[in-house]
Amino acid sequence: MLNIAVLVSGGGTNLQALIDAQHRGEISGGKITLVLSGKADAFALHRAEKAGIPTEVLLRKSFSAQEEYDRSLLEILSRYEIDLVVLAGFMTIISNHVVRHYENKIINVHPALIPSFCGEGFYGLKVHEAALEKGVKVTGATVHFVNEVCDGGPIILQKAVEVLPGDTPEILQRRVMEQAEWKLLPKAVSLFCEGRIKVADGRATIKED
Structure with missing residues (x-):
């Protein structure tokens, strides 16, 4: 355990x-x-x-x-x-x-589909503000390993979330949390603890059951 x-x-x-x-x-x-x-x-x-x-x-x-x-x-x-x-x-x-x-033992969840809207200065509502300003039709969340580059570590899981007309940063933030972050993070943690994530050449792959 x-x-x-x-x-x-x-x-x-x-x-x-x-x-x-x-x-x-x-x-x-x-x-x-x-x-x-x-x-x-x-x-x-x-x-x-x-x-x-x-x-x-x-x-x-x-x-x-x-x-x-x-x-x-x-x-x-x-x-x-x-x-x-x-x-x-x-x-x-x-x-x-x-x-x-x-190394490859620190996991972070980011409220966008990396490599979009990530890196220095992109956190919290700022991510969703940037997504809405750009007019993207789809956003989401990413769980990744942490390395020396901000939001640059190997990607473990991603999930897309639709951007809807009338979205505010706050509304979009909540939808991304509910539909993506809260689902992806526990799954990624479980995959790690089961020893099913392999990292090679800067990329993470998931072994089948």
Whole structure:
């Protein structure tokens, strides 16, 4: 059974999707054993506590240097014997040092079909604002491994979501969450824990059952 850490900063809707999937028995081979927040008042912490999951708070501003923060983060992950790190709305920078330490063991969900509307500056509502401004007819979500390039790691899963007339960024954000993010993230986590994701030449492939 692999130990999963979910890193959060806000409301924790993707965390809740993972918790619900775990309760339904949809995450095989792994268990959420830590929720770590970059903000002391994140509502995601209440979700974790309600589910009986241990929590930690690690504030970047508590450290004068990135290296000190990295050491503390890695120490916590090591203490909980974490095998997989899931970024679920985590707004603190993950350094290349941490990424290399957990190579192909950090998963992120992005609210667009990478390589569209991704990279530096594309997060939260900004992604959906850009999609609507461009006039795309289809958007979606992507779950990918994290590497040194922002939103540039191997893609694990993607799901398309239709853009509808009258959509606002908020409406589109909610539809992408409900139809794509909350479905893809638990599935990707389960595939990882089952050992079914293989990464070669910068691409992720999924082994059949």
